[in-house]
Amino acid sequence: MFLVIGTFDWIGYHLTQVLLDKGEQVIGLDKIETEKQENLQMFIGRNSSFQHVKSKQELENHKKYDEIKTVINVDNRSLDSKGLQTKRCFKLVNQALDDDVSGYTQVEIPLLYGEWMNRTEDGIEFNGNYIEFESEIFRNQAIYIEDFVYSFVQILNQDLGHIVKCKSLTKDVRDENDSENTIYIPEKELMKDRLEKCNKHYQQFSFLYDN
Numbered sequence: 120m121f122l123v124i125g126t127f128d129w130i131g132y133h134l135t136q137v138l139l140d141k142g143e144q145v146i147g148l149d150k151i152e153t154e155k156q157e158n159l160q161m162f163i164g165r166n167s168s169f170q171h172v173k174s175k176q177e178l179e180n181h182k183k184y185d186e187i188k189t190v191i192n193v194d195n196r197s198l199d200s201k202g203l204q205t206k207r208c209f210k211l212v213n214q215a216l217d218d219d220v221s222g223y224t225q226v227e228i229p230l231l232y233g234e235w236m237n238r239t240e241d242g243i244e245f246n247g248n249y250i251e252f253e254s255e256i257f258r259n260q261a262i263y264i265e266d267f268v269y270s271f272v273q274i275l276n277q278d279l280g281h282i283v284k285c286k287s288l289t290k291d292v293r294d295e296n297d298s299e300n301t302i303y304i305p306e307k308e309l310m311k312d313r314l315e316k317c318n319k320h321y322q323q324f325s326f327l328y329d330n
Contacts, residue, residue: 120144120186122178125194126171127156129235130211130228130264132163134191137268139166146170146187148178149194155327159235189275192223207275213246215282226271229285229304230257232313233264234320238328252314262287262304263313270304 121138125131126147138145150173151157163169172178192210210223230245232252237244242251250257267285274283280300288303321328 120146120183120188122146122148122187122190124148124190124192126163127151127159128193129159129233129237130231130268131193132159132235133233133264134193134268134271135163135169137265137272139163139168141272142168144168144183144186146172146178146181146183148172148175150174155235158327190223209275215284217282224279224281224283226283227285229262229267229287230260231264231267232257232261232317234317235328236264236317238321240321258310260287261310263306263308263310266304266307270302274302 123135126135126149135145190208208223210225211228212225215225215227242249284301289306
């Protein structure tokens with residue numbers, strides 16, 4: 120049983136979808152405050168293996184609370200996991216902190232792109248910066264969301280230490296200074312083809328991207 124905190128964040132949505140596709144049971148902790156989140160909840164909520172809770176109190180009262188074995192925190196919401204009989208706790212972060220004492224394994228989020236990302240016609244917001252799709256930074260560093268999520272799910276049962284970093288296997292040369300806790304993520308399709316699909320999705324659902 121997985122607990123995903125921030126299920127209706129765009130990354131949390133893709134992560135939850137992959138876990139469900141793999142036959143896992145998922146409890147999603149998140150509020151529904153926008154039309155976009157409401158629609159993402161409808162897509163996931165049709166799966167009988169997914170259950171949604173809106174608050175920590177509702178989670179603690181859930182009949183399957185004690186069955187949760189892995190916690191994945193996508194939106195950095197504060198949640199004391201000591202009461203959970205968990206095997207692993209992960210936190211997806213923009214920048215890992217050496218002095219973090221939350222007990223979570225920190226996974227640094229690389230430059231990601233995909234359906235439902237925070238974007239405009241020409242680029243994406245990342246760590247407070249605007250990155251154009253045609254820029255060298257995007258071409259060299261961007262990783263498609265599903266490639267990232269599938270690689271992340273595969274390491275959930277591995278002992279990778281306190282901090283995990285992610286890099287594109289296709290674009291980045293392995294650096295001798297990379298830590299042993301670096302995950303190299305392969306690109307399964309050409310970026311231009313992925314971007315074309317993402318742009319069509321954006322054009323179809325642009326009214327939700329803005330919410």
